[in-house]
Amino acid sequence: MAAMVIVNDPGDWDHAYWPLLHAEWNGWTPTDLIFPFFLFMVGVSMTLSRSTMGSRWKSVRRGLTIVALGALLAGFPRFPLATWRIPGVLVRIGLCYLAAVGIFRFTAPGPERNDWRHGWRLFSWIIALTVGYWLAMAFAPYPGHNPGDLTPAGNLGAFIDRAIIGQNHMWLRRAWDPEGLLSTVPAIASTLMGVLTGFWLRAPVTEGQRTWVMAVAGVAGMAVGLLWDLAFPINKNLWTSSYAWFTGGAAAFGLAACYYVVDVRRWRWWTKPFVVLGVNAIALFMLSGISAKLLLLVKVIGPAGKPVSLYTTIYRQVFEPMASVYNASLMFALAYLAALYLILWVMYRRRIFLKV
Numbered sequence: 001m002a003a004m005v006i007v008n009d010p011g012d013w014d015h016a017y018w019p020l021l022h023a024e025w026n027g028w029t030p031t032d033l034i035f036p037f038f039l040f041m042v043g044v045s046m047t048l049s050r051s052t053m054g055s056r057w058k059s060v061r062r063g064l065t066i067v068a069l070g071a072l073l074a075g076f077p078r079f080p081l082a083t084w085r086i087p088g089v090l091v092r093i094g095l096c097y098l099a100a101v102g103i104f105r106f107t108a109p110g111p112e113r114n115d116w117r118h119g120w121r122l123f124s125w126i127i128a129l130t131v132g133y134w135l136a137m138a139f140a141p142y143p144g145h146n147p148g149d150l151t152p153a154g155n156l157g158a159f160i161d162r163a164i165i166g167q168n169h170m171w172l173r174r175a176w177d178p179e180g181l182l183s184t185v186p187a188i189a190s191t192l193m194g195v196l197t198g199f200w201l202r203a204p205v206t207e208g209q210r211t212w213v214m215a216v217a218g219v220a221g222m223a224v225g226l227l228w229d230l231a232f233p234i235n236k237n238l239w240t241s242s243y244a245w246f247t248g249g250a251a252a253f254g255l256a257a258c259y260y261v262v263d264v265r266r267w268r269w270w271t272k273p274f275v276v277l278g279v280n281a282i283a284l285f286m287l288s289g290i291s292a293k294l295l296l297l298v299k300v301i302g303p304a305g306k307p308v309s310l311y312t313t314i315y316r317q318v319f320e321p322m323a324s325v326y327n328a329s330l331m332f333a334l335a336y337l338a339a340l341y342l343i344l345w346v347m348y349r350r351r352i353f354l355k356v
Contacts, residue, residue: 001277002337004038005288007031011315011332015325020333025152026233028243035089035236036190036247037254039096043194044255046097046104047202059101065356066094069282073289077297086169087161087179090285095184100191119199122192129189130241134232136182137240155238157182176237183239190239193221193248197255207264214256221249276348277341283354288340 010016019030070090107121137156138148145154152158158176170177200214225234225246234243261267277284295311302308308316319328319335347353 001281001284002274003031003034005284005337005340006330006333007034008288009292009333009336011319011329012325015329017326017330020330022236025237026235028234028236028246032236032243033247033250036187036244037251039093039187039190040194040197040248040251040255042093042097043100043191043196044198044201046100046195047198056105060098062356063094063098063101066097066282067091068094069286069356070094073286076290076293083168083173085171085177086165087171087177087181089179092179092184092187096188096191099184099188100195103188103192104195119196122196126189126192126196129192130186130244133182133186133189134228134241137238138232150233150235150238152176152237157238178237183237186239186241186244189241190244190248193244194251197252201259207259211256211260211264214252214259218249218251218253218256221245221252223249225249273341276345279353280344280347282356283347284340284344287343288336291340292336 007020010020021029022031023029067090070088070093071084071086073090074085074088103122103125107118107125109117109121137150140156141147142156142159145156145159149155153175155176157180160182161170161177161180162175164181165177167173167175171179197214197217200210200217203210205213222245225242225244225248228240228242228245232240232242234240234246236243262271292311295314296309298310299307300310300313302313315328315332319332322328323331
């Protein structure tokens with residue numbers, strides 16, 4: 001969540017360090033790990049939640065609430081019906097959660113607890129979703145394009161989004177959307193990878209076994225992604241199957257490292273700030289998005305006598321004189337994160353936790 005705020009809110013988008021930017025198309029940067037890591041952790045949390053196998057309505061309500069919050073954030077503050085973006089980050093999270101819960105319940109072996117049999121069924125779904133997506137993107141014919149077209153406007157996912165959603169309701173009204181309908185399929189697989197890891201965290205094994213198996217599985221997942229990249233390039237915007245496996249492996253490896261540091265070695269002195277941000281993750285996401293939009297909406301008179309957004313004014317008058325343009329842009333993002341952290345810290349101290 002901290003990385004998300006820093007990436008989404010630089011002082012100047014033209015002067016952000018490359019690790020804080022998405023890859024332009026094929027390939028990846030550290031920023032491209034944030035979203036799949038989040039979906040991975042959604043999957044992990046499902047195995048630790050009693051409601052996953054509890055009331056169906058609670059799960060449906062939770063997923064639909066996340067989708068609704070995403071739609072609210074996309075439309076805020078003017079809610080233009082003609083150009084209201086339908087896909088989005090929270091919308092994808094909600095859809096992946098709904099699909100993953102449905103698959104989780106469908107593949108459950110029965111009232112008896114059998115995580116191993118359940119895990120193998122979920123693993124089969126991960127393979128089916130990623131292989132099926134690759135086959136569709138690489139070989140399925142569609143009007144006006146050759147099969148296997150992976151260009152931004154020419155890929156099958158973009159074609160489906162334009163036909164169903166309409167270009168006016170896509171990201172910046174472009175011909176493609178990074179959170180489109182078809183690419184949600186492998187994103188569901190990313191969530192299920194987290195479910196499998198959550199099963200392993202509950203397994204009756206030693207802490208050492210738990211750590212090294214997660215780490216080895218993570219390396220194996222990254223290797224699968226890198227090999228698949230040769231035929232189906234790693235691409236966050238298309239959420240390619242190679243991207244799903246590579247980032248799922250990286251998430252498992254990262255969780256193994258955190259588990260070893262926090263739960264095995266008990267080095268927890270550094271974790272409190274991240275706990276404050278994590279327990280109110282949805283609140284942070286909504287607050288960061290709405291606050292940034294308001295700062296961009298409010299106009300003040302700039303030095304040239306023309307209206308300038310309050311967001312830009314704060315950056316130029318406070319941060320730009322302090323350092324080089326790249327460092328000033330980063331300092332603005334860090335200050336924005338610090339301001340949001342103070343709000344969430346007060347909520348944490350008062351035991352206010354906004355959940356869906």
